[in-house]
Amino acid sequence: MTLMKTRFLAGHPALDFLNTRRRVDGELVDLLGRDEDVLRWLGQAGLPVLEIDRETAPSSLVDAARTLRETIRSLVERRKAGQRGDPSVLNAFLAEAQSHPRMVWNKQRSPTIDRVRRSETPVGILAPVAEAAADLLVTGDFKLVKRCEDEICELWFFDQTKSHHRRWCSTALCGNRHKVAAYRKRRRAENQ
Numbered sequence: 441m442t443l444m445k446t447r448f449l450a451g452h453p454a455l456d457f458l459n460t461r462r463r464v465d466g467e468l469v470d471l472l473g474r475d476e477d478v479l480r481w482l483g484q485a486g487l488p489v490l491e492i493d494r495e496t497a498p499s500s501l502v503d504a505a506r507t508l509r510e511t512i513r514s515l516v517e518r519r520k521a522g523q524r525g526d527p528s529v530l531n532a533f534l535a536e537a538q539s540h541p542r543m544v545w546n547k548q549r550s551p552t553i554d555r556v557r558r559s560e561t562p563v564g565i566l567a568p569v570a571e572a573a574a575d576l577l578v579t580g581d582f583k584l585v586k587r588c589e590d591e592i593c594e595l596w597f598f599d600q601t602k603s604h605h606r607r608w609c610s611t612a613l614c615g616n617r618h619k620v621a622a623y624r625k626r627r628r629a630e631n632q
């Protein structure tokens with residue numbers, strides 16, 4: 441399974457964003473290495489992608505993205521543990537979420553509302569991710585917000601299965617590895 445296919449396995453954009461930092465063959469890998477990686481990720485996640493205004497935004501987008509990601513990670517971990525977190529950094533991103541609704545009426549389709557975003561600073565560009573995270577933290581069912589049960593895998597996901605018994609980031613990755621390990625253990629026990 442390629443890295444690309446596993447980028448959006450979480451079932452929620454805020455958790456997929458956390459998963460841009462992950463372990464690949466035991467090594468911690470950051471999929472957000474440059475500003476362009478952040479813009480590409482936003483596009484692939486179906487979130488609005490604005491151009492960066494380099495003159496008004498001297499700080500880099502990737503630094504802002506990593507700051508936002510790690511504050512979301514700490515808030516999600518705290519919420520999952522039933523503790524209170526400090527939302528001040530997340531709120532700073534939300535404060536830049538300048539947008540207004542716009543009605544769009546295509547000829548063939550019924551009218552819809554989309555959002556026009558105005559802020560072109562790194563913080564403003566990341567505001568849709570901050571909004572998704574705030575929404576998850578406030579309205580999400582945290583019984584279904586889970587971390588992969590593999591000891592070293594750090595991937596988060598929103599369990600949308602009917603039975604709510606999803607245990608692994610992906611059955612093809614950690615799920616399969618554990619199935620093989622359990623099989624070997626069983627075989628060893630049988631052979632003793």
Ligand SMILES: [Zn+2]
Nearest residue numbers: 588593609614
């Ligand atoms: Zn996993």
